Amino acid sequence: MTFLNVVDPAFDFTAPEVFAAQAAGWYADCPLGPLVLRHAETYELLRDRRLDHGGDSYLRGNGITAEPIHDWWVPMIVNHDGADHRRLRTLVSRSFTPRTVDALRPFVRATTERLADEIDGADFVATFADRLPLAVLSELLGVPEADHELFSAWAGDIGLIFALAAGGDTAARVERAVAGLDAYVEGLIDEKAKRPADDLVSAMVAAWQVDDTVTRAELRNLLVTLVFGAHDNTRHQLSNMMVTFAEHPGQWLLLRDRPELAARAVTESMRWRPSAASVFRRAAESFEFRGLPIAAGTFVTMAVQTAQRDPRAFPGGHVFDITAVRDSPLLQFGAGPHYCLGAALAQTELAEALPILTRRFGPPVIAGKVTWRPAIGTHGPNELPLRFPGGSR
Secondary structure (H helix, E strand, C coil): CCECCCCCCCCCCCCHHHHHHHHHCCEEEECCEEEECCHHHHHHHHCCCCEECCHHHHHHHCCCCCCCHHHHHCCCHHHCCHHHHHHHHHHHHHHCCHHHHHHCHHHHHHHHHHHHCCCCCCEHHHHHHCHHHHHHHHHHHCCCHHHHHHHHHHHHHHHHHHHHHHCCCHHHHHHHHHHHHHHHHHHHHHHHHHCCCCCHHHHHHHHHHHHCCCCHHHHHHHHHHHHHHHHHHHHHHHHHHHHHHHHCHHHHHHHHHCHHHHHHHHHHHHHHCCCECCEEEEECCCEEECCEEECCCCEEEECHHHHCCCCCCCCCCCCCCCCCCCCCCCCCCCCHHHCCCCHHHHHHHHHHHHHHHHHHCCCCEECCCCEECCCCCECCEEECEEECCCCCC
């Protein structure tokens, strides 16, 4: 059995030894338990009702048993199933509709044009990748611009929840973020109840007041979780996308000449270097899967980035190609009843921003040192200095 140390800060889900393990079998061993390497098995397990999201056992395994992290994580929507999950999801989905996402497209385009003026020769994370999804999220929720900087710090650090095993100050940063967002969202609920506006929080507060199907604590938790999902993953996906195009400048030029490929380019970028490089599930009961006994309580880690280059699911998938038609689904948004509610928003932001950047600039070039988040959990650059030698158009 191959052992892969996914908690090593230098671990790479696309390293040759990882693909060698994938060729040898559908899973390997790692410090967290079984590591699923192939697409078919990952997709099947993501839909398997014998697995859940871990509840408080994930936190206990990382030494966290008290608030504020515990009181946010354990009641989170992903830790509910069946009728309880549908009850919580309905409140969000009734307000967070495809029409809501489509209405944001002009705002995304205008914000992209404005932010693009500052990115050449700068840190792409700080000048663009962090600010675009933050602006969109704030527009969606009704967060005033004066609070953006504070909101940004919390929204970025809360995404480290999936990297607790990396140690260091990770838990402390997540704790500060959860506490800050909890208090902020409490005030936002009060504000929107008194003075409703044309934003998602106002719509969710109105639905909550009328239906009385969720508690105020559940509403707050839903909104904090929405911030967590809508900002951190998108900002890292934007940065990952730029790293990928820096490595494949010909694909950037192709998209500039054929902007109709934008949606396909986004899908291919997510496949190649997903912001959720891995996801995990916990065995809610003991069972056997394709010859592997999995005991109740075992955490199963899905190597999403590795699985999304699995040649069994993606013929020719070892090549980044924005013209390719890929039939197998992406994995980073999950599957089944827990498929990410924010997936459409993330894809919309990327698909609107990318053609503007390719029209205005030549292919990006990495112009300095890039440091990265841990491979497990939400993965992407902490900073990404870029140059665009083709100049602005």
